[in-house]
Amino acid sequence: MSETTATPTRTTTTYRAALREAIREAMRADERVFLMGEDVGRYGGSFGVSRDLLAEFGPERIRDTPLSESVFVGAGIGAAIGGMRPIVEVMTVNFSLLALDQIVNGAAALPHMSGGQFSIPLVIRMTTGAGRQLAAQHSHSLEHWYAHVPGLKVLTPATIEDARGMLAPALADPNPVLIFEHGSLYNAEGELPDPPPAVPLDGAAVRRAGGDLTIVAWGGSLPKALAAAHTLAGEEIDAEVLDLRALRPLDTTAILASVARTHRAVVVDEAWRTGSFAAEISARVAEDAFYELDAPVERVCSREVPIPYAKHLEDAALPSAERIVAAARRTVGRGG
C-alpha cells in the first residue's frame, strides 16, 4: 500500500534572503510599511538585504536617504507617531551611534514622558558584529547598549527562521523594536518551511538540549556555541545551548530553568567583557540561581581592544568555539 504523507514543503534559502522576504511580505500586507535608510534602494542595501525591493515597491516606499543617521532615524520616529509603520535600516551598529540621541532620548523616552499619550511603532534594523575583517568602525557589538534602555525592545535573530519570522511581530508591536543582524550570518544557508512559521517576538529557545552545562548565546555567537557543543559531545560533555533571541525583554526564566537543570553556565558575548550583557546574565544567575550552581559562571567575550583588521588579530579578539569549549571544560572540572 502506498502512503502519501503530506510533508510541508521546505525551501533552501539564506539569512539575507529570509530578511528580504520578511520585508517584502510586510510591505505587501500593509501600505503603511516602508523602508528607509542609506542605499536601501538603487544600491540594493549595503549588505544586499533589500535587493530588488525598489523595483517592486518604488521609491516612495523604498527610500534612499542621505548619510544622515540622526534625521532618518528621527524621521522614522515621527512617521511612526504619524501613523506609518517605518522600517529604518542603519548600516551598522557603529553608525547607529550617530543616531543614539534619537533612539535613546527620543524613541525610548517620548511615550513615557508624555504620560502614554502615544506610542512609537518603529522597527530599526542594523548590522552588528565582527568576523569580516572590517576593522574597528564596522565590527563592534553594541546591542547591549540598547538593551540597557527601558522603552526599547532588542531582538537578535540567530537563525534563518528568526530572520524570516521576527519582522512581522516587530512591526505589529506598538513599541520601538531594534533588530540586530550579525554580519557573519547573512550568507548562512538553511531550510525554511513553506509557508514559514510564525515566531514569537521574545522568549529564549533551546537550540540543543543537554544536561551538563548551559551555553547562553545570541546572534552571531549561536553557531559558535553549537560548534562548541558538538566538540564537547565528542568528549562526553553534554551542553545545552540556549539562544536568547531577544535581549530586552530578557527571558530570565529560561536562563534560570536551564541552569537549574545543568548547574553550570557559560555565557558567550561578542561585546567586550567589561560592562557586557554577559555580565547582566551572570548577575541574574548569581542573584536567582546561586544555590543551583556547581561552578562559577564563565564568560567568553571579546578581548578589550577595538576590533583589528588583520585576520589573525581579529580572530584572537573574538569568542571562538575553541574558547567556548575551554570555558565549558573548566565549568565541569576538566579544564587545565
Place this chain on the structure above:
Amino acid sequence: MSASPQSEHALGLLRQLLRIRRFEEACVELYSATKIRGFLHLYIGQEAIAAGAMAALEPDDAVVATYREHGHALARGVPASAVMAEMFGRAEGCCRGRGGSMHLFDVSRRLYGGNAIVGGGLPIAVGLALADALQHRPRVTACFFGEGAVAEGEFHESLNLAALWRLPVLFLCENNRYAMGTALERSESETDLALKAASYELPAWPVDGMDVEAVEATVRRAAAMVRGGEGPVFVELRTYRFRAHSMYDPDLYRSKEEIARWRERDPLTTYPALLRERGWLGDDALAALKAEADREIADAIAFAEAGTQEPVADLERFVYAEELPS
C-alpha cells in the same frame, strides 16, 4: 469703540500674550515657594511668537517645541490647569507628572513636546511631515527651535532632508540671541540664519518676533506655502528673552543695558499701546483682560494644588505601550 472682526482677533492675540506672561510670572513665585522644581525655562519676552504663530496654524497641524514651551502649549490650547498641574508633578498634569516643565505633550492638540535635547525635535518633525506626505494629508508640522539648534547636526540634516523630499515642515527658529550664555556671534561663523537655511534650497526669511501681528502674518503665509505642497519653509523670528536662561542662571553674559533696550520692545507694552492707537482698547478693557488672565491662572494654580499624586505603583507604566495605536 466698536468691535470688528479685526479688533476681536487682535484682542484675542493680546489675551494670549497676557495669559502666557501671567502664567510664567506665577511660575517664578511657585518656583521660589518650591511648588515647582527641576529646570524652569521662562519664555518671558518671546510670547509674541507662540501667540502669533499658533493663531496661524490649523487644529490638525502638528507642533514640535522645545524645553521653553509653556507659551506654545498655552497658545495651542492646552488648558492652563493641565500645564500647571504638570509643573506641580501631578497626576492631573498633561503628562501625568512624567514630563514636567520641559516636556509638555498634548496629542489631542497635536502638540508633540517639549524636547529638551537642542535640535532633537527637528528630525521628529521631519518624520511627522513625512507621514502626512505619504498619507496625502494637507497638514503642516510646525517645528519650533532656538538659534542654538542651528549649531547642531540635526538642524542641517533636517533642513536638507525636508527640502530634498519637499516635506511639509515649517521650521520656526526663535532667535533670542543666546544659547544659554553663548551669543550667536560667538557660536556661528555665519549669523544670518535665513541665509544659512536658504542654502538648503528652501524659502527662508526673517521676521520681527516682538511684533505679534507680523509673526502671525508671516507664519500664515509660510504655512500656506507649506500646505500648498511647495516643501519646507524656514522663518527666523528675532526675539529676546528678558529673564535668565533658567532659574539657575546668574545672567552674567549680557549687559543690563542690552536687556533694558529689548524690554522697550516688550510685546506686552507695545501691543496694548498699538491697540489703543487704533482705538480698539481702552483702560477698562485692558484691566478686564488682565483680570481674566489673573483669574485663569489662579484657577490653574488651585487646580494643581488640589491635584493628586500619580501612584508609585504606576511608576513603570507607559514605558511600553499598552495597546497598538490605530
